[in-house]
Amino acid sequence: MKVLVIEDERKVVDYLRSGLTEQGWVVDVAMDGEEGAWMATEYDFDVIVLDVMLPKLDGFGVLRAVRAKKDTPVIMLTARDRVDDRVHGLRDGADDYLTKPFSFLELIERLRALTRRARAQESTLISVGDLQVDLISRRATRDGVRLDLTAKEFQLLSVLARRRGEILSKTLITELVWDVNFESNANVVETAIKRLRAKLDGPHAAKLLHTIRGMGYVLEVREEGGQTS
Amino acid sequence: MKRSISLRLSAMFAAVSLIVFTLTGAGLFFLMQRQLFNELRESLDTRARIASLIVAHAPDVQKWAFVQEKLRDLSPADSRMHYYVEGPDPRFRFGTPIVGKITGNVGPNHLLVRPPGSSYDIITSTFIVPASGDRPQVTLVVGSDCVRTEGMLRSFGIALGVLIALSTIAVALLSRAVTRFGLAPLTRLSREAAQLSPSNRRQRLHSDALPEELHELATSFNGALERLDKAYERLESFNADVAHELRTPVSILIGQTQVALTRDRSVEQLQQTLQSNLEEFERLRVIVNDMLFLSRSDRGERATDLAEVSLRAELERMLDFLEMPLEEAQLRVEVQGDARAWVNTSLIGRAVSNLFVNAIQHSQPGTTLCATVAPQDGHVEIAVSNPGEPLDPVVREHIFDRFYRIQEARSNSHENHGLGLSIVKAVAEMHGGTVFVRSADGVNTFGFSVAVDGGDAREAPVAAGIARQGRAGLPLHVSP
Numbered sequence: 001m002k003v004l005v006i007e008d009e010r011k012v013v014d015y016l017r018s019g020l021t022e023q024g025w026v027v028d029v030a031m032d033g034e035e036g037a038w039m040a041t042e043y044d045f046d047v048i049v050l051d052v053m054l055p056k057l058d059g060f061g062v063l064r065a066v067r068a069k070k071d072t073p074v075i076m077l078t079a080r081d082r083v084d085d086r087v088h089g090l091r092d093g094a095d096d097y098l099t100k101p102f103s104f105l106e107l108i109e110r111l112r113a114l115t116r117r118a119r120a121q122e123s124t125l126i127s128v129g130d131l132q133v134d135l136i137s138r139r140a141t142r143d144g145v146r147l148d149l150t151a152k153e154f155q156l157l158s159v160l161a162r163r164r165g166e167i168l169s170k171t172l173i174t175e176l177v178w179d180v181n182f183e184s185n186a187n188v189v190e191t192a193i194k195r196l197r198a199k200l201d202g203p204h205a206a207k208l209l210h211t212i213r214g215m216g217y218v219l220e221v222r223e224e225g226g227q228t229s
Numbered sequence: 230m231k232r233s234i235s236l237r238l239s240a241m242f243a244a245v246s247l248i249v250f251t252l253t254g255a256g257l258f259f260l261m262q263r264q265l266f267n268e269l270r271e272s273l274d275t276r277a278r279i280a281s282l283i284v285a286h287a288p289d290v291q292k293w294a295f296v297q298e299k300l301r302d303l304s305p306a307d308s309r310m311h312y313y314v315e316g317p318d319p320r321f322r323f324g325t326p327i328v329g330k331i332t333g334n335v336g337p338n339h340l341l342v343r344p345p346g347s348s349y350d351i352i353t354s355t356f357i358v359p360a361s362g363d364r365p366q367v368t369l370v371v372g373s374d375c376v377r378t379e380g381m382l383r384s385f386g387i388a389l390g391v392l393i394a395l396s397t398i399a400v401a402l403l404s405r406a407v408t409r410f411g412l413a414p415l416t417r418l419s420r421e422a423a424q425l426s427p428s429n430r431r432q433r434l435h436s437d438a439l440p441e442e443l444h445e446l447a448t449s450f451n452g453a454l455e456r457l458d459k460a461y462e463r464l465e466s467f468n469a470d471v472a473h474e475l476r477t478p479v480s481i482l483i484g485q486t487q488v489a490l491t492r493d494r495s496v497e498q499l500q501q502t503l504q505s506n507l508e509e510f511e512r513l514r515v516i517v518n519d520m521l522f523l524s525r526s527d528r529g530e531r532a533t534d535l536a537e538v539s540l541r542a543e544l545e546r547m548l549d550f551l552e553m554p555l556e557e558a559q560l561r562v563e564v565q566g567d568a569r570a571w572v573n574t575s576l577i578g579r580a581v582s583n584l585f586v587n588a589i590q591h592s593q594p595g596t597t598l599c600a601t602v603a604p605q606d607g608h609v610e611i612a613v614s615n616p617g618e619p620l621d622p623v624v625r626e627h628i629f630d631r632f633y634r635i636q637e638a639r640s641n642s643h644e645n646h647g648l649g650l651s652i653v654k655a656v657a658e659m660h661g662g663t664v665f666v667r668s669a670d671g672v673n674t675f676g677f678s679v680a681v682d683g684g685d686a687r688e689a690p691v692a693a694g695i696a697r698q699g700r701a702g703l704p705l706h707v708s709p
């Protein structure tokens with residue numbers, strides 16, 4: 001997957017380049033609006049990350065230039081949390097936006113969503129190590145023993161299982177499990193994870209549900225016990 | 230800027246006095262004119278009567294010669310007086326007719342005649358002298374020119390005009406001085422106002438020493454200053470709070486990073502530092518996003534993407550979300566009432582969730598919370614009550630202020646940065662409502678209201694893209 005990052009802040013460019021490259025993206029960078037518009041129209045990208053505040057030509061100008069020729073998905077980064085900016089961007093054909101400061105995980109999630117053209121046919125039976133999650137009969141078993149989960153706990157587990165190996169932020173989990181799209185300081189995710197972990201990993205030596213401090217949670221098999229804080 | 234008040238006033242004074250002076254002058258002029266013409270007419274009549282007596286006593290031609298002599302004697306050399314006798318018999322005539330344009334009629338048998346080439350009139354008096362002896366009836370016309378009278382009137386008129394002009398100018402100048410003097414309190418007021426500066430915010434205008442017209446102005450101005458001062462103060466302490474709030478994570482970040490870098494550390498140790506850094510950064514991000522959200526409502530922004538929903542359903546949605554924390558805190562929740570309103574469901578959810586979180590933090594395990602939806606006139610009140618110690622009135626007044634924390638809550642400041650209830654307030658204001666807090670009978674109630682019709686903000690989603698996003702109208706990364 002090729003991504004074009006149009007951003008003039010050197011540090012942001014640096015971490016986006018290395019972060020996205022590590023995630024398997026091919027990253028091209030443009031440091032100003034004119035160069036960005038030229039690259040975006042001249043070459044083919046799967047998705048474009050576009051800052052609003054840019055030298056020479058601002059993000060909206062770049063977006064118009066791109067939309068005049070192509071319909072590459074564009075995600076805009078806005079510094080100001082103003083509705084006008086968002087409306088402006090979306091009306092001109094941006095596909096999504098993120099308000100700075102944003103988290104890298106969130107950006108990855110959005111980029112994946114924009115490029116995942118009709119998610120590959122999903123299996124209804126997911127296995128992670130000795131864990132089996134059956135999305136249709138809504139049953140989960142570990143090592144052949146059925147886990148006694150509440151509806152919400154099962155939903156949380158299935159969200160984690162579907163994206164096994166991916167770090168899911170609390171924001172994303174809140175959105176996918178409870179359909180709540182604001183961050184809450186109510187410790188909902190922490191509590192749910194704690195309960196799920198007790199049922200899922202409690203009796204087992206090999207832990208599957210891992211906390212990535214400061215980032216979120218991931219469901220995966222780790223070689224040597226892994227890190228669960 | 231408009232012209233100065235004193236200039237306008239003196240111009241108006243001058244205009245008024247010009248009108249008054251002109252009217253008075255015109256009155257005087259016409260009175261004078263009448264008097265002078267009456268006098269002129271009377272003296273003319275006297276002369277005409279004498280002349281008509283002379284004519285009447287000449288019944289034959291011999292006597293007529295004497296009449297002619299007499300009349301010639303009566304006509305002075307400067308030809309100011311004219312005598313003219315006309316009749317059917319050429320022997321009984323005298324003088325030349327007075328020719329000219331008739332310009333006025335000033336009495337029963339008096340005419341004003343303007344001879345050609347002259348700029349003054351001649352006033353004539355006409356008598357009919359009945360026939361006597363040989364003499365047929367004749368007409369006697371006596372004329373006197375008005376040079377003196379009209380000349381006098383003209384110079385009087387000119388003098389009047391000059392006087393009026395001079396007095397008007399004098400009035401204008403004097404009234405300029407007078408209005409300046411009269412407006413001195415205003416000047417003083419503006420000088421006083423000019424001295425107001427942000428460095429001395431306690432300063433107010435001295436309204437007592439002002440005339441009543443300005444008193445009200447000064448009082449309302451002082452009121453405005455008072456309100457600005459309050460807002461300024463709030464902003465100042467808000468800035469201080471923000472700085473304080475940011476200082477803790479920033480100093481943790483600097484400190485632990487420096488500690489990590491002073492020695493060679495294992496990968497695990499460095500990872501731990503980075504993870505801890507990340508937690509602090511998250512905290513900073515949340516604060517920054519919340520501040521941005523609050524500043525949106527400060528700017529008077531209204532909620533968008535409104536939908537008509539049952540507020541009870543929204544409450545229950547949030548209860549579903551908060552089910553586990555409520556269970557952990559061993560709290561039960563009763564829901565009462567229902568009403569529909571036009572709201573942004575995500576913003577309302579956020580406000581409701583913050584109310585519940587607040588109640589969870591301040592409730593003892595085993596108690597029951599009460600959530601109510603109460604329709605009022607044009608508004609709907611949403612409130613969450615929890616049993617608890619009565620709240621101090623001072624606390625009640627400030628509980629919705631930013632970063633306001635009751636002392637006990639400061640201990641867990643890491644999770645609770647004190648913006649939760651001010652976000653409730655912001656959401657209420659974005660929906661044309663307000664917040665309230667009640668404390669009675671061992672129950673504390675926190676709540677907010679929303680306008681049933683969504684305030685004046687109800688409108689269709691702005692762009693199709695927003696509807697597709699389904700969340701574009703809301704802050705995505707803001708937390709309660």
